[in-house]
Amino acid sequence: MEPLHHLARAAGVQREWRSVDGADMVVADDRLAAVLTALGHACATPAQIAASLAVIAEQESALPRMVVGEVGLPTPLPLADGPVEVSAEDGNTVTARVAGGQLPPIDQPGYYVLHTGATTLTLAVAPTACPLPADLGAARMWGPAVQIPSLRGHRPGAYGTFAELDAAVQAFAARGAQAVAISPVHALFAGTGEDFSPYSPSSRLFLNTALADPELAGLSPLPAHEGADFIEWGEALPHRLADLRTLYAALDPVVQATIGQEGGSHGEALSLHALFDALDCYFRPQGLHGWEQWPEAFHDPRGAAAAQFARDNPQEVAFHRFCQWLARTSLDAVQQRAREAGMAVGLLADLAVGVRPGGSDTWTMRGAMLHGLSIGAPPDPLGPHGQNWGLTSFSPQGLKAQGYAPWIALLRNALAHAGGIRIDHAFGLARLWVIPAGGTAADGAYITYPFADLLRLAALEAHRARALVIAEDLGTAPKGFVDAITARRMLGMRVLWFERAADDGFIGAGDYPELSVAMTGTHDTPTVAGWWRGRDLDWAAALGRLPEGTSRQEAESVRDWDRGLLWASLTGQHHRPAPQDSDPVVDAAVAHVARAPSGLAIVPLEDLLGLDEQPNLPGTTVEHPNWRRRMAGPTEALLADPAVSMRIDTLARR
Incomplete structure (x- = not known):
């Protein structure tokens, strides 16, 4: 193996990855070097690579700030065999024995302090899973999604x-x-x-x-x-x-x-x-x-x-x-x-995937954050040039070095005001696409994160707060991601527009998994009424965002076929409403997610009201009025409309 490739593997930079369409991709050496350098691993010469590898080896052999384990399982520890004092958060202390480099199972989730000789170590013990709606009092729940600035009083x-x-x-x-x-x-x-x-x-x-x-x-x-x-x-x-x-x-x-x-x-x-x-x-x-x-x-x-x-x-x-x-x-x-x-839940908070590089978090938590790297997405068929979100996030090594304190603080601060959280771009718990400063999205590479530890800590904090965890899992998941969040009872997102069958039809409501959130849309997708009327196509045509070589008329022809597929999936009927008659389609879409066995159904307020326009159009800034639209009146008055009341009754009844 080339020394540079060896360093990349040791540093958690993925030289090889698989694209959304299944193609095996390889990151060029110059791009690897740029990412490694931004991560603090000098690699311009063989001597620098050797020195960087030595530093990584030293970090890996050092006593960690925190070890993360799980209820009922032995915890591997970097300690010599022998007795160890285990102190719980309530001050209760017992003596256990490390044998074969493992601590015997602990049966209560929480944070513990281990003492042996002059060594002190923090241990987090996670529950096997996060709370579910049934644990909070109702096996199936519903609620709206609202954009706070859009609301009127x-x-x-x-x-x-x-x-x-x-x-x-x-x-x-x-x-x-x-x-x-x-x-x-x-x-x-x-x-x-x-x-x-x-x-x-x-x-x-x-x-x-x-x-x-x-x-x-x-x-x-x-x-x-x-x-x-x-x-x-x-x-x-x-x-x-x-x-x-x-x-x-x-x-x-x-x-x-x-x-x-x-x-x-x-x-x-x-x-x-x-x-x-x-x-x-x-x-x-x-x-x-x-x-x-x-x-x-x-x-x-x-x-x-x-x-x-x-x-x-x-x-x-x-x-x-x-x-x-x-x-x-x-x-x-x-x-x-x-x-x-x-x-039972109240507010469902949302954790953004990153922060502005010049903001407070990167200033105050310098060692925990990525610097000289922005996060985004690699090129794919829908975005040939990739995406650079202009944000940064936690550094994998920085999180480990600080005993995951920034991640725990983020979870706690969000759950202090909410009964659940949605983790935006939850794939980032396993890997993130990072782009060196001055480069394009195509110049990036994936870096890996301590997925198992971050997942366990999220489950532990959710357990302590008795809160739901929703993992935004839209797109191509990293290997093992789906199984891992399913095992933790985190709710995946099942958004109507993305739930397509092999024949391109929309899957039935009964095929949505119980361990999910059924949704008619998100802030980034067209509303049901807007999709049916083709309002999203109007915007795409006006902004030059239609697929290359596709006219508005051709896009409308494809949409008309999809309307038939959607209507048949929602109602089982062949004859469908006209493109401008969106109310029956909104009613059917709301009933669709209400029928799903998902533990939680979420319908954006825009869909409950049957509005045409979506809050945000991804990939735009000033071209579209993102995050600027207001509702027509106070929420109480809007919900009194007979059509809206009927949709709410459908959700509540089913």
Whole structure:
């Protein structure tokens, strides 16, 4: 084996991979070298490769920060045979014996500390599986998926916040929904209308403070701002930040201090995130977007320059801590009220696959994150050039070196305000396509992650929170992925549009697995009405996104054939409604997912209302009004429409 290829294997960079159409692919050596270099493994010369291999070997032989095991199974340990003290989280300590390099099975999930001589080791013991809907009180559940900013309330607003989410949750709870799925509420860059996609956050550990609602936290309401049909984020977010500043300044100093003390209980991570937001608000007006563009002295979050800025601007940092308190408190109130209204799950949170490279997470968790690499997808027939999402994520080695603390914190922070989580692009728990800076998506390679450990920790945190876990598994799964999440009782996603049979027809509702979420669509797919009417084809034609050599008329001909296949699968009938008559198709699609034996059925609000337009068109930014559409009125009023009520009754009844 070539030394470079040996290094790639040792570093978890996949030189060979299989494309979506089954072709065996090989990553060129120059691309391998670029990825390895970005990961910190010098490889320009044989001597550098040898040195990098030695470092990896040393890391692999070192005592790990955390070992992850499973209930009922012996745990391999890098310890000498002999007695070891095992301390549980409640302080109870017992003595066990390591034999043959293995610790005997532990029968209770949790985190343990092992002591032997001068050695201390943390052990996580995962349950065999995640909770299921039946464990939470109902074998089969239903709920809507909502885009929080799209919601309207009775009070004018430039976009929907946790206040409008609360009203929507209460409206659906009254109609028997057990869950409400929401897009990520991760922290964006404070007060700027740029990067407003919920899937392009600054931090996944903290919340989007622009969604906070003071009234849910027991404070005075913010000023009302009339909103239009499309959200103008460039105006709305700066206005919101200014209103929050005014609210904070008007608080009694005692109240400010009390809130500050509560924020202090969240430790250094919150303080550093607040400091990041304060610095970003200072540098962004100077045209410096993200910490990578700041003066070098500020690149170290614990350095002298950052510390001096915090001392010179204590009220500014305290304000951003207050904003996080406000977001956390108001979102907690939404979840608490959902449970009080009878929802078994309440909010289903969404974990984005990555963060912006210049954001808070990459600044504060430098050692845990990938640098010089962005994540995306390799070229395939649907995307010949591949995809570069402009995001980064955790480093596999960084996670191991930090005892998986960032992953555990991400899970805990999300489950603190929700009864379940959806892991976006869950394939990333096993591998991610990474692209060196300055390269195209075709220049990337897959890097592997400690899949078994990450999966077990997700199951452990879900067990502790009594929460569902949904794994977004759309696309070509890595080898062993499906079996692994099935064994953990994570719910896969079964989206109507992708559930096709070998003859290209749509599979029957009865063929959906119980261990799944049945869905009429997602935020990235056409709505049922929009698909039936061909609205997605209109957009594709207008933006030059139809398959090469295909006219709009030819695309319509293919769609008309598919309409017949869909209608036959949904109803068993041959004669179908006209393309402009979408309501019967929406009704049938809702009934279809309601009939599925899946443990959870999710229908986007856009489908319940029979709307034509989807919230997001993947692969576009300014070409399509992504994340900008508003609902026509308050959720309660929209659900009172007879057609909508009938669809909800169908879900609740079946």
